[in-house]
Amino acid sequence: MEFEIESPKNITELCKTIKSYRSKSFRFGAGYTDLLMELKKHTPRNLTVINLAQLKDVSFSSIRSTTKNIQIGAMITASKLVTDTRIEQLFPVLQQAAHNLASTQIRQVATLGGNMCTASPSGDLICAAMALQASCEIMNDDKKIHNLSIQDFFIGVRKTALKKNEFLFAINIPRNKKRTATLHSGFIKIGTRKSMECSVVSLAFHLQIDKTGKIIDAGIAIGASAPTVKFAQSACQFLIGKKINSFSEKEKEEFANKVLSYASPISDIRATAWYRKEVLFNISKGVLE
Amino acid sequence: MSKKLKIIGTPVPKHDAKMRTTGEAIYGHDIKLPNMLYGAILRTQHPHAEFIIDVSEAKKLPGVVCIITADDVDTNHIGYKRDHPILKKNEANCTRDEIAAVAAETKEIAQEALKLIKVKYKVKKGLYNPHDALKKNVPQINKFSSGKFENKNIAEKFFYEHGNLEQEKKNSVAIVKRKFTLPRMTHACMATSNITAHYTKTNGKLLLYSSTQVPFLYQRDMAHALKMNPSDIRIIQPIIGGGFGSKLDMHPFEPICALLSIKTGKPVQILYSREEEFIASPTRQPMEIELTAGVDKNGNFTFREIEIIKDNGAYTSWGATTPFVIMQAFSSLYKIKACRFNALAVYTNNVFAGSFRGYGNPQATFALERVIDLLADEIGMDKAEIRLRNANTKGEITGQGLHYDTCGHKECLQTVIKKLKVEKKKVEKNNRFKRGIGYASMLHVGGGAKIYRSDGCGTTLKIDPYGFCTIITGSNEIGQGSETVLAMIAAEELGIELSKIKVINTDTDVKPWDVGVHASRTSFVAGNSLLGAINILKEKLNNKAAKLLNEKTKSFTYENGNIISPSNQQIALDKVVREMHFTEPNELAIASYFYEPSSKFQDKDFKGNVSGTYAFASQSISVEVDTYTGNVQVLDIHVAQDVGKVLNPLLLDGQIHGGILQGVGYALTEELIFKDGELLNPNFHNYKMLTAADVPNIHFYPVETNDKQGPYGAKGVGEAPLIPTAAAIANAVCNALDIEIVELPITPERVLKAIAEKKNNKKNK
Numbered sequence A: 001m002e003f004e005i006e007s008p009k010n011i012t013e014l015c016k017t018i019k020s021y022r023s024k025s026f027r028f029g030a031g032y033t034d035l036l037m038e039l040k041k042h043t044p045r046n047l048t049v050i051n052l053a054q055l056k057d058v059s060f061s062s063i064r065s066t067t068k069n070i071q072i073g074a075m076i077t078a079s080k081l082v083t084d085t086r087i088e089q090l091f092p093v094l095q096q097a098a099h100n101l102a103s104t105q106i107r108q109v110a111t112l113g114g115n116m117c118t119a120s121p122s123g124d125l126i127c128a129a130m131a132l133q134a135s136c137e138i139m140n141d142d143k144k145i146h147n148l149s150i151q152d153f154f155i156g157v158r159k160t161a162l163k164k165n166e167f168l169f170a171i172n173i174p175r176n177k178k179r180t181a182t183l184h185s186g187f188i189k190i191g192t193r194k195s196m197e198c199s200v201v202s203l204a205f206h207l208q209i210d211k212t213g214k215i216i217d218a219g220i221a222i223g224a225s226a227p228t229v230k231f232a233q234s235a236c237q238f239l240i241g242k243k244i245n246s247f248s249e250k251e252k253e254e255f256a257n258k259v260l261s262y263a264s265p266i267s268d269i270r271a272t273a274w275y276r277k278e279v280l281f282n283i284s285k286g287v288l289e
Numbered sequence B: 001m002s003k004k005l006k007i008i009g010t011p012v013p014k015h016d017a018k019m020r021t022t023g024e025a026i027y028g029h030d031i032k033l034p035n036m037l038y039g040a041i042l043r044t045q046h047p048h049a050e051f052i053i054d055v056s057e058a059k060k061l062p063g064v065v066c067i068i069t070a071d072d073v074d075t076n077h078i079g080y081k082r083d084h085p086i087l088k089k090n091e092a093n094c095t096r097d098e099i100a101a102v103a104a105e106t107k108e109i110a111q112e113a114l115k116l117i118k119v120k121y122k123v124k125k126g127l128y129n130p131h132d133a134l135k136k137n138v139p140q141i142n143k144f145s146s147g148k149f150e151n152k153n154i155a156e157k158f159f160y161e162h163g164n165l166e167q168e169k170k171n172s173v174a175i176v177k178r179k180f181t182l183p184r185m186t187h188a189c190m191a192t193s194n195i196t197a198h199y200t201k202t203n204g205k206l207l208l209y210s211s212t213q214v215p216f217l218y219q220r221d222m223a224h225a226l227k228m229n230p231s232d233i234r235i236i237q238p239i240i241g242g243g244f245g246s247k248l249d250m251h252p253f254e255p256i257c258a259l260l261s262i263k264t265g266k267p268v269q270i271l272y273s274r275e276e277e278f279i280a281s282p283t284r285q286p287m288e289i290e291l292t293a294g295v296d297k298n299g300n301f302t303f304r305e306i307e308i309i310k311d312n313g314a315y316t317s318w319g320a321t322t323p324f325v326i327m328q329a330f331s332s333l334y335k336i337k338a339c340r341f342n343a344l345a346v347y348t349n350n351v352f353a354g355s356f357r358g359y360g361n362p363q364a365t366f367a368l369e370r371v372i373d374l375l376a377d378e379i380g381m382d383k384a385e386i387r388l389r390n391a392n393t394k395g396e397i398t399g400q401g402l403h404y405d406t407c408g409h410k411e412c413l414q415t416v417i418k419k420l421k422v423e424k425k426k427v428e429k430n431n432r433f434k435r436g437i438g439y440a441s442m443l444h445v446g447g448g449a450k451i452y453r454s455d456g457c458g459t460t461l462k463i464d465p466y467g468f469c470t471i472i473t474g475s476n477e478i479g480q481g482s483e484t485v486l487a488m489i490a491a492e493e494l495g496i497e498l499s500k501i502k503v504i505n506t507d508t509d510v511k512p513w514d515v516g517v518h519a520s521r522t523s524f525v526a527g528n529s530l531l532g533a534i535n536i537l538k539e540k541l542n543n544k545a546a547k548l549l550n551e552k553t554k555s556f557t558y559e560n561g562n563i564i565s566p567s568n569q570q571i572a573l574d575k576v577v578r579e580m581h582f583t584e585p586n587e588l589a590i591a592s593y594f595y596e597p598s599s600k601f602q603d604k605d606f607k608g609n610v611s612g613t614y615a616f617a618s619q620s621i622s623v624e625v626d627t628y629t630g631n632v633q634v635l636d637i638h639v640a641q642d643v644g645k646v647l648n649p650l651l652l653d654g655q656i657h658g659g660i661l662q663g664v665g666y667a668l669t670e671e672l673i674f675k676d677g678e679l680l681n682p683n684f685h686n687y688k689m690l691t692a693a694d695v696p697n698i699h700f701y702p703v704e705t706n707d708k709q710g711p712y713g714a715k716g717v718g719e720a721p722l723i724p725t726a727a728a729i730a731n732a733v734c735n736a737l738d739i740e741i742v743e744l745p746i747t748p749e750r751v752l753k754a755i756a757e758k759k760n761n762k763k764n765k
């Protein structure tokens, strides 16, 4: 595992560095919890790692409120997501996903950006961000920013829509619809042990409920069940307008089947496709219980 | 023991605890010798293949000092059956197979050299299932096996019986027959395998820094492998980062490292990576156990009939002898009138297993205790009651000839049954979470196991002119805390402060013989050996003290560094030693003793009292199963264990907690997954060892039966806590869901499958 490392100190320097490596082989490094594992297996010759961990720009590593959104910088670590009170109050699903990621030690360094850009089908933060219907702020080496919906960001197993001269700057999560809305929001991670577990299946849900008990908005995403994390659009639609406490057994199953329709899981050494589907159905039902 | 004890029974921390936790401890990985080279091993790419090997390119790499293949060495085969070539020639038979080894100036160069070795493989179809290996027209897997059995792929066979099986079948009102499948589990020692070999050309002596658990057997095995004189080989054990049985066998990498040192005349070190550790260190024995058992109308067990097929892997290790312990569980745990036992170890192209804490007993106990629950169901008897009714008792001599001079079985059972009050929390209205409880007991040797010509241990004890005591013991420390317990015994008996007691136990050139750390024997055997040496030394000290104090008596007490007479005259211990050394007749304050337990070598029918004493334990466990996910959450584990006598409650707790967690892992998560002989999960990511977050509530109740054979009445404790755990958890899960479990680990997927099958069966009915 041999590579050069460049550590730009601010975004201007970062953009310059990216430009100078345009025709060479390089990778970004943030918390390195994915990257080092990958490079240990195989490191291309003459690789340079552009280290993002020394960037001083606050925007890259802070959580900010705007009128419409909560913006989370790509360098925010999982442990920051766990301890931030806004995240805890507004988006429990994201806090829970971060809390269930790996172990205390890894959460100290693992970043949101790293999780997103690894684009693993079992990425826990991805799954939560997708349920929250976030969008991605992408910056290029000319410092230009463009937005992409989170669903368009992932184009295949471990593949994002990022071009070589682009990096993830932040994600924007739309604020909940009403301040008064109550939330039914959480992250269900299936695995054999309670920590250091890679999701065998995951389900992120974020339901907003008005005073009368009516669901006014719903976000459901599933992980480790398809080549990318999936947003279960029709399952969300099914919920909107219905009362949270009045689902019949049949309706719960209908909902679970809708979630399941987004799953095309594989069998691997951690579980069979049969198990993944069975569990996904059960826990989807469980969301409405 | 009527004497009031001062130190024994108190929670003295492990004397090396600080050193180990601060990083001061020197493990095998920390050793650096001048001019040392780094060794690396090339293993086959295919579990079964013919190959030709060309090392010429690799030899040219600057920094490579030596490369060896089978053609370069003259060695004997190793392993329990001497059927294991150290370096394999022309044919690979399992994924671990060592086909070449490199010594180089750096680790990186050694790894680079491995890549430059050219191997041409002709891949062959392997036999990965023992049933396939037993078929008629299949090839012989191990060409070096003795071939003394009716089938060429049988590595070892065991037969045992007692009682009148046919009669007992007739006496049974219910008979249950089940087949159980047990997985491969790995020890996952914190320190990976390591060795540093240093051969001195000028005198032909070989020095090995090795983390073996059995240095004297290892010395002999090494000598046999290398065709050397055992006494020319000196074994020094650095601090060992975990054993659990994995270091009972000598493994090929160890003589390979020695060979590299012999060839180069330089010290050579081999350290495993974690991945290599998963692939190339031994495992728990996988096996199929078919158990048929009966019960009479009163709920008394009648008979057990056992057929076992063990996957031996390509070579034979100590692991092949686990039926020796397995048959004890079947023949002698609970009262049983008749037993017939057959076990086969069958060669396959899988990796070979080795010894692992419990030595076959967790497998046996799982089958046995599962079937007890089924028998209870058959006759409608309570599961606690059927166990109490059949529990072993003091004074019992079992069908196999084990003498239970003391026996805490019933008390253990009663304790855990009473303690497990399940707060049957109201089952939620959706019925998602189900709770259940399970019981299991175990029997294990508690006073060594006579499987070698001697099960003894030697001690040399000395007191220096400053009143410090050195215990030179044959036994060794592999993390279990034996040094601490030995120091406590010396402190208790000699009235010397713990800080003035040193334990020397790492050097075969210095220490007296001992068979090694296994069979939960060390505190028992080494403790008794030390007590023997103390008695002899005290006699000498008493004589001198009597002279110096002008006392007639020879019965002194030892306290606070003083020797005290019945009339309360006292003299400092160090002064007595100085007087011994420096005044006539000028003798040393030194004594040696060899302790041999009263146990007997079993006869050819495996009958006889094989251990100095026997340990019993029972566990009761409550679980909650999530029927949506199949996850089993262990809530409470109650453990009562007949430990004879608590020597040190802190160390005992450590053994109990560690053992139980290994047991929970065995029950629920840990499994090496193989496909066609290849390991698919050689990492902690997918080999699911439990984490701190998964630890259940463990409640421990020691039962003291004060065995007259044990030091202060103590019995062996190390293996016991792991043995019944998987069985009790399986029983609890079956109780919660009304399903049957015949396979470990009880993964979430297996649980959901069982639930689905139950639903299907209901539909079909």
Ligand SMILES: Cc1cc2nc3c(=O)[nH]c(=O)nc-3n(C[C@H](O)[C@H](O)[C@H](O)COP(=O)(O)OP(=O)(O)OC[C@H]3O[C@@H](n4cnc5c(N)ncnc54)[C@H](O)[C@@H]3O)c2cc1C
Residues within 6 Å of the ligand: A027, A028, A029, A030, A031, A032, A033, A034, A035, A036, A037, A052, A074, A075, A100, A101, A102, A103, A106, A109, A110, A111, A112, A113, A114, A115, A116, A117, A118, A122, A123, A124, A125, A162, A166, A167, A168, A169, A196, A197, A198, A199
């Ligand atoms: C033991 C262990 C357990 C784990 N458990 C979990 C788990 O439970 N759940 C889970 O989801 N993940 C888990 N992971 C994976 C990993 O920790 C997470 O994906 C983590 O969020 C990655 O963040 P990082 O900062 O370490 O990324 P890095 O390793 O630094 O980078 C990951 C990838 O993203 C790219 N990258 C990083 N930042 C940017 C950016 N701003 N713009 C463009 N590209 C970027 C890198 O080039 C690289 O390809 C685990 C990993 C380990 C080692």
